[in-house]
Amino acid sequence: MIVNQFLVLGALLFSIGVYGVLVRRNAVLVLLSIELMLAAVNINLVAFGAYVDDAVAAGQVFALFVITVAAAEVGIGLAIVVLIFRNRSSANVDELDLMKW
């Protein structure tokens, strides 16, 4: 196994996530695409951890922290989306122009 195969897969998943974030209108689907990008980041971290092979397992521990922060982000993000839907009966990101000048 070479390290670059994991890095290219991570780059591919990340760019698919970028496409999803930019192209989706529904806020829940934007959050799903962000999860794709975070999964790509985790693959990169664990692949680099196995490549460097240090005694403190920094890659895996950082991947665990990323997972934790992603869980918090999904909880807060979905709460905000539900609140916006309750107030405006729509969860489409292009209809949220309340803060647009």
Add this chain to the structure above:
Amino acid sequence: MAFSDWITDARNIVFLVIALTMVGGALVVVTTRNVVHSALTLVVVLGGSAALFLMLGAEFVAWAVILVYVGAVVVLFLFGIMITRAPIGRDSVRLDHERRWPPALIALSVFVVMAWSTTLAFGSEQISGGVIRTDAIGDLLFSRYVIPFEAVSFVLLAALIGGIVLARKDPDR
């Protein structure tokens, strides 16, 4: 390293199967017209990433991904989809923006830049690491990484309180 040498390793064949499944699943996540299918296909992608973590010797991270993502995050997404009554394909509400080529162009250029630079930097460097067992991760988390661990638990507490505050009904109304 030539591709014919690379593919003879059995682990690389397993990697190729998992990677193709993940990329196909990711494309379904960002292109399907059914929101529920999108959330359920994310399970395939995250399961594939857990399998890759097992290949890389990261046992605890793999099972944490299964537990946290498949067990909690995807269920949370399904609840979000149900509560916001997102369209599930049969009705005519658009899920995507009309113009798709600018995001596709941006995503393609991001991929080209990242894949090109990692290929230049790492070429054909081999992965040498062995399995890091769960008890070693636990020892590290509670000795060397104890302060980041406490900080991240504080982040989770703040997210918990924030979720409750955001989702409950306003008592004034």
